[in-house]
Amino acid sequence: MTTGVSISFGFWTACDGGVGQSQDDSIVGTKQARHSLAIMPIPGSLSSSSPDLLQPATSVLDFSNPSAVGFYYIPDQVIRVFKADQQSCYIIISKDTTAKDVVSHVVNEFGLLAASDTYSLCEVSISPEGVIKQRRLPDQLSKLADRIQLNGRYYLKNNMETETLCSDDDAQELLRESQISLLQLSTVELAAQLSMRDFDLFRNIESTEYLEDLFKLDGTYRVARDDAGLTHLKQFEEIINQETFWVATEILREPNTMKRMKTIKLFIKIALHCRECKNFNSMFAIISGLNLAPFMETA
Structure with missing residues (x-):
């Protein structure tokens, strides 16, 4: 689905230059002034059960000013570390922070x-x-x-002692906390995370990768590849497919008609917030997911 990629490239380039108007604004027929927010027009009648579709939360996702929100710098991450007595603390880390570094910080904390x-x-x-x-x-x-799951916790363990880090009662509590449905998540936060993940991949794409892909010059340039041999450009393309099929899968796996309807509305809201972020990549991926044949047959 290279169409989504080319559209997103125009978006990110516009942001890099700090320009308020991008060539992609013509897609939806709007021109935005600098530092203003783009709001996707919603044709037809809207459901009264979702009034927030009428007025997106424009004050939350103002990514039109990259320097103000740190768009060029992926923010630090936070992890929670427990002790055997279930006391915990939060530690700010980066992707390069090692387990040894965390131990040192937690011991001091x-x-x-x-x-x-x-x-x-x-x-x-x-x-x-x-x-x-x-x-x-x-x-x-x-x-x-990135590696910790909802059903997992990090613990600080004393190597000189034999102690139970997580009791049966604590384990049951953790299991209950990990059972979160998609409908419980914030659409604003989901859109922000999609945008940050996409941008983290996009900013690592080298210019020579475009040449290799356009002229089929595999191996001509020394470009970085992952363990599967994919360049950053190919990984970026794969993200589109992942997001597209994620949308259709989440909707089709829900047997309850009412919850399925709410899930569809949730993805529409996420697409709107992605539009506010000028993340056209995820926005069109969600739209594509809502137009897949398996979903359309059940709609």
């Missing part, structure tokens, strides 16, 4: 007297059947915020 080498970072997860799994993380492991 809790005011522990022992040296940080005495402790290690452990990941505790709970299976749907209630089985508790615990593993010590390597000291040099990074991308900690």
Whole structure:
């Protein structure tokens, strides 16, 4: 689905230059002044059950001023680390922060007297059947915020002691907390996360990748590739397909008609917020998901 990619390229380039008007504004027939927010026109009648579709939350997602919101800098991440007594603290980290670095910060945060080498970072997860799994993380492991799941927690463990990090009662509480449905999530936050993920990929695309893709010059230029051999450009294209099929899957897997209707409205709201972010990539991916044949047959 390269169409979505080319549209998004025009958007991100416009943002990089700090220009309020982009060539993509012509797609929806609007021209926006600098620092103003683009609002997608909604044709036809709107459901009174979703009045927020009439007036998107324009004050929340003002990405038209990159310098004001730090668009060029992916913000730091936050993880929560527990002790065996279930006390916890929040630590600000980056993607390059290692487990050893986290241990050092947490030891200082809790005011522990022992040296940080005495402790290690452990990941505790709970299976749907209630089985508790615990593993010590390597000291040099990074991308900690990306790897933790809803049914998991990070714990600070004293290597010199044998202690139960997560009791059965705590495990059941964690299992309940992990059972979150899509309808419980904020559409603004979902749109923001989609936009940040897309931009994180896009900003790493090298100019030579466009040449390789356009003229089929595989291997001519030394461009970075992931473990599967995909360039950043190809990864960016894959994101479109992932988001498109994610939309259709979430809708079709819901057997309840009322909840399915609410899920459709949720994705429409996400698309609107993505439009406010000028993230046309995700916006058109959601629209494509709503137009897939399996979904249209059940609509």
